[in-house]
Amino acid sequence: MMxxxxxxxxxxxxxxxxxxxxxxLAMINAYFDDSGTHETSDVVVMAGIVGTEPEMQSxxxxxxxxxxxxxxxxxxxxxxxxxTDCFKSDGEFAGWSRVETDYxxxxxxxxxxxxxxxxxxxxxxxxxxxxxxxxxxKVIFGDPEGYAVRACFDRSINWARNRTFDPKMSFVFDDRPxxxxxxxxxxxxxxxxxxxxxxxxxxxxxxxxxxxLQAADLVAWEFYNHAVGVLKNGRTHKPRKEIMHxxxxxxxxxxxxxxxxxxxxxxxxxxxxxxxxxxREIFEVTRLMLSESSPDGNCSGGVTVAAN
Numbered sequence: 001m002m003x004x005x006x007x008x009x010x011x012x013x014x015x016x017x018x019x020x021x022x023x024x025l026a027m028i029n030a031y032f033d034d035s036g037t038h039e040t041s042d043v044v045v046m047a048g049i050v051g052t053e054p055e056m057q058s059x060x061x062x063x064x065x066x067x068x069x070x071x072x073x074x075x076x077x078x079x080x081x082x083x084t085d086c087f088k089s090d091g092e093f094a095g096w097s098r099v100e101t102d103y104x105x106x107x108x109x110x111x112x113x114x115x116x117x118x119x120x121x122x123x124x125x126x127x128x129x130x131x132x133x134x135x136x137x138k139v140i141f142g143d144p145e146g147y148a149v150r151a152c153f154d155r156s157i158n159w160a161r162n163r164t165f166d167p168k169m170s171f172v173f174d175d176r177p178x179x180x181x182x183x184x185x186x187x188x189x190x191x192x193x194x195x196x197x198x199x200x201x202x203x204x205x206x207x208x209x210x211x212x213l214q215a216a217d218l219v220a221w222e223f224y225n226h227a228v229g230v231l232k233n234g235r236t237h238k239p240r241k242e243i244m245h246x247x248x249x250x251x252x253x254x255x256x257x258x259x260x261x262x263x264x265x266x267x268x269x270x271x272x273x274x275x276x277x278x279x280r281e282i283f284e285v286t287r288l289m290l291s292e293s294s295p296d297g298n299c300s301g302g303v304t305v306a307a308n
Contacts, residue, residue: 026053028169028197030156033207033216034176035224036123037145043231045224046148047121047254048216049112050156052166056212059115063211066107071100080207081108081214083221105218109245112215118159118251121223122151125231128259132266141269142182149173149183151255153190160197163251170201174213180204222246227256 032048051059067078078092085091086101093101112119124144133141141147153171160169173183187202207213222243229237239247246252257265 026166027200028052028156028160028164028166029056029172029212030152030169031056031172031210031212031216032149032152033174033213033220034145034148035220036228037176042126043123043224043227044126044144044148045121045123045220045227046145046152047119047220047223048152049117049119049212049219050159051115051117052164055115055117059111059117059215060211062111062115063108063215066104066111067211071104071107075100081218082207083218087221105242106245108215108218109242112218112246113249116250117215118163118253119219119246120152120155120159120252121219121227121254122148122155123223123227123230123254123256124148125256125258125262128262129257132262137266137269142186145179146182146186149179150186153186155253155255157190157197157199161195164197167197168200169197170199170203172203172205172210172213174216175204175206177204219246223254226254230256231258 028050029052030048030050032046035045035047036043037045049059063081067081070076070078075096080092082091083105086093086096086105089096089098089101096104124147126144129144129147133143133147142150156171157169160166171187173179183204184202187199191199205213207217222240226237226239226243229239
């Protein structure tokens with residue numbers, strides 16, 4: 001049975017148990033969803049939204065209104081927005097015309113814009129990444145999805161440092177049970193960086209319950225389709241007008257690693273490990289943490305550090 005929706009205010013207390021009454025005034029929240037993570041996909045994407053608690057509350061309220069009264073009340077209420085279903089007029093959108101689905105997506109894009117959240121997406125070409133990053137380097141930097149998650153952590157934390165004064169930050173990912181342990185391990189490693197914001201929570205939830213994850217789904221879908229076009233047609237690929245509308249109206253960043261960028265990244269990493277003492281120490285500590293947590297005592301598997 002599907003659970004009830006979780007209001008943003010209640011979600012905040014779930015992510016930071018015991019914080020009530022202890023002077024926590026505001027927190028930065030990041031919501032991310034995946035796209036193209038099925039094995040046959042050439043491109044793997046992780047994308048979503050990041051913003052302050054008031055911005056997320058604003059988005060949640062406006063999003064709820066559109067689900068309750070789709071197309072200004074011309075359609076019956078919707079339980080959950082899913083971009084693929086909407087684009088294909090499937091599921092709860094069965095029978096909707098292309099004009100209707102496009103306009104509804106436009107209304108939800110306006111909700112994202114008017115809430116003043118920011119967006120980020122990372123795309124990785126699967127085949128090239130898997131050819132370059134093998135062995136212990138795959139453990140440290142992950143498979144394509146794992147590295148995309150690391151990029152989302154890194155970019156979101158930097159966004160928070162440069163854009164807000166809020167002292168704490170939480171992450172919510174769409175629930176993929178087989179990825180939980182690795183993502184918790186990566187989160188734990190980022191928690192060891194003693195610079196603000198303080199990372200206080202990571203959660204894996206269903207978009208049926210958490211509406212900002214539905215906004216992350218919209219962003220991830222648009223970014224994935226653009227990345228597929230770039231892979232097929234090159235950097236001159238013309239973006240959809242919908243993703244351009246977001247780019248022109250919110251702070252939105254995107255990164256895509258193709259064969260050239262991946263090879264350059266690996267070359268830079270190898271040089272840092274040889275010539276940069278701090279980088280070398282980070283690699284050594286990471287290897288130690290991963291090998292100690294691995295059942296067979298080596299770095300042949302995925303990240304297995306458990307969040308404490």
